[in-house]
Amino acid sequence: MHHNSMITLLSDFGDRDIYVGVMKGVIAEINPELRLVDLTHQIPPQNIAAARFCLMNAYPYFPDGTVHLAVVDPGVGGRRRAIAVEFANGFLVGPDNGIFSGLLSQSPAIAVVELTNSDYWRTPQLSKTFHGRDIFAPVAAHLASGVPLKELGNPINSAILVPMDISGCILTETGIAGSIQYIDHFGNLVTNIPGNYVQGRTWYVKAAGLTITGCETYSDVKVGEAISLVESHGWVEIAINSGNAQSQLQIQLGDRVELAFES
Structure with missing residues (x-):
């Protein structure tokens, strides 16, 4: 599969703090050639629905093979899964909390893995609060650099991904x-x-x-x-x-x- 080495970033981190810059630093350490596009970092804090909406409306405008890294993660450090998803136009990396449900309702998942292989994390010693830095950014960088999805962890059935009921009309x-x-x-x-x-x-x-x-x-x-x-x-x-x-x-x-x- 060709990879065109582009990663989009979407988060609720804002631009006052160093969090976004640190994620980009982690990506650059793995592969400084990757092209990074900020979709937005102004998602209202913990607002998964807004993140879902923005990602669903943005993904059609990117080249095939793009890796979309999305971190709005109120459940960080808890029981929620960390996942990577392959879909027709590229890949998704982030928490399994419904953030991808809008996009996947338009372009279904082809394959999903839970990010269990710590070889592709920044360090096996995870923080409890910043998986964007420790798991999601490095995994996105490896994926955009051509590491196969199946290397990143255990396959899971896309049917068990967390849905988000944006109470339909x-x-x-x-x-x-x-x-x-x-x-x-x-x-x-x-x-x-x-x-x-x-x-x-x-x-x-x-x-x-x-x-x-x-x-x-x-x-x-x-x-x-x-x-x-x-x-x-x-x-x-x-x-x-x-x-x-x-x-x-x-x-x-x-x-x-x-x-x-x-x-």
């Missing part, structure tokens, strides 16, 4: 009920309602006691007005033209929304 008599699955840097509220539901129809979203008309583009409403639209990631989103929908509408992650059609 439900068809109702008038439309679709869903929830907010992600809030971006601009305060845009991304629902879990797929945009293909609304093609060619007149629709609106009900949220926080408001009725927000579905439009094609931001410019369809005045500056400061709320709008619903299908964003580039393919999900129905609530936004405010040139404003922050999260703070102005006081809507949070997980809040319920309903999409309805003009009869």
